[in-house]
Amino acid sequence: MAVEIPFRREFSFEYGRLEPVAPMIRRIVARNPSPFTFRGTGTYVVGQGEVAVIDPGPDLTEHVAALLAGLAGEEVTHILVTHTHRDHSPAAAALQAATGAPTYGFGPHAGGKRGDPAVEEGGDWDFVPDRTLRDGERVIGSGWVFEAVHTPGHTSNHLCFGLQDSAVLFSGDHVMGWSTSVIAPPDGDMAAYMASLDKLLGRPDSIYWPTHGPAITEPQDHVRAFIAHRRERESGILECLRAGVGLVDGIVERLYVGLQPGLHRAAGRSVHAHLIDLAARGVVESDGPPTIGAHYRIARS
Numbered sequence: 001m002a003v004e005i006p007f008r009r010e011f012s013f014e015y016g017r018l019e020p021v022a023p024m025i026r027r028i029v030a031r032n033p034s035p036f037t038f039r040g041t042g043t044y045v046v047g048q049g050e051v052a053v054i055d056p057g058p059d060l061t062e063h064v065a066a067l068l069a070g071l072a073g074e075e076v077t078h079i080l081v082t083h084t085h086r087d088h089s090p091a092a093a094a095l096q097a098a099t100g101a102p103t104y105g106f107g108p109h110a111g112g113k114r115g116d117p118a119v120e121e122g123g124d125w126d127f128v129p130d131r132t133l134r135d136g137e138r139v140i141g142s143g144w145v146f147e148a149v150h151t152p153g154h155t156s157n158h159l160c161f162g163l164q165d166s167a168v169l170f171s172g173d174h175v176m177g178w179s180t181s182v183i184a185p186p187d188g189d190m191a192a193y194m195a196s197l198d199k200l201l202g203r204p205d206s207i208y209w210p211t212h213g214p215a216i217t218e219p220q221d222h223v224r225a226f227i228a229h230r231r232e233r234e235s236g237i238l239e240c241l242r243a244g245v246g247l248v249d250g251i252v253e254r255l256y257v258g259l260q261p262g263l264h265r266a267a268g269r270s271v272h273a274h275l276i277d278l279a280a281r282g283v284v285e286s287d288g289p290p291t292i293g294a295h296y297r298i299a300r301s
């Protein structure tokens with residue numbers, strides 16, 4: 001039976017308005033809706049008076065202006081970035097120019113190793129955090145403390161931010177309610193993503209605030225469903241290979257029935273991410289290196 005993911009897509013907000021969503025937490029949604037961003041990027045503000053901003057968002061002047069207008073009379077003391085995709089980090093530059101606040105993140109996109117631009121189209125190569133955070137490191141502000149939780153997979157530099165003493169986790173694009181995450185090699189890594197899902201199961205958080213879409217109020221069930229979904233996808237890929245379907249395009253055609261045409265490339269990258277992982281585990285092999293165009297088959301062990 002197919003795994004049911006308890007998706008959450010009911011989402012009420014008004015573009016351009018900084019709105020309270022929970023004690024200590026406000027959110028403003030940027031007007032950059034797409035098949036990858038749902039209604040747009042949700043920029044979070046934590047605290048009151050002296051605040052942290054999480055994921056300033058895309059390079060949209062009106063978004064930064066609306067955020068600053070919503071924060072009139074308050075001071076931004078910290079700019080936190082979950083990861084370096086162009087819908088998350090570019091507005092950090094404008095926000096920093098306006099506030100002088102330092103930026104915090106794991107590091108530059110893909111460790112600063114610029115790859116094939118066609119593959120890395122979503123990466124923000126310009127963002128370099130002022131302060132680098134490692135797993136478990138704390139960021140202390142006025143009335144709040146964050147713990148950085150390194151969750152590579154969607155990108156190698158992805159961080160979630162746990163709000164201390166509140167069981168709240170800002171989950172970025174690692175775990176979202178409206179959709180699964182895109183895992184696009186080379187920076188996206190399926191094995192790392194699965195390990196990062198397991199990592200969240202070991203945490204006591206009771207609510208996740210992802211960067212896109214509504215909060216997840218049963219996070220453990222949600223994470224378990226994602227793990228089961230990926231395992232199911234992996235079995236589907238192995239079935240394709242057993243049936244002699246060894247190209248990524250053919251596998252996508254068989255496994256993703258009814259997929260929006262605009263999402264075909266992303267689906268292909270996720271399948272490729274699975275194949276790289278399976279090849280690394282010795283389960284599958286390819287003619288030559290495990291590229292997206294390679295021909296794959298079950299390994300003859």
Ligand SMILES: [Zn+2]
Binds near residue numbers: 083085
């Ligand atoms: Zn992303």
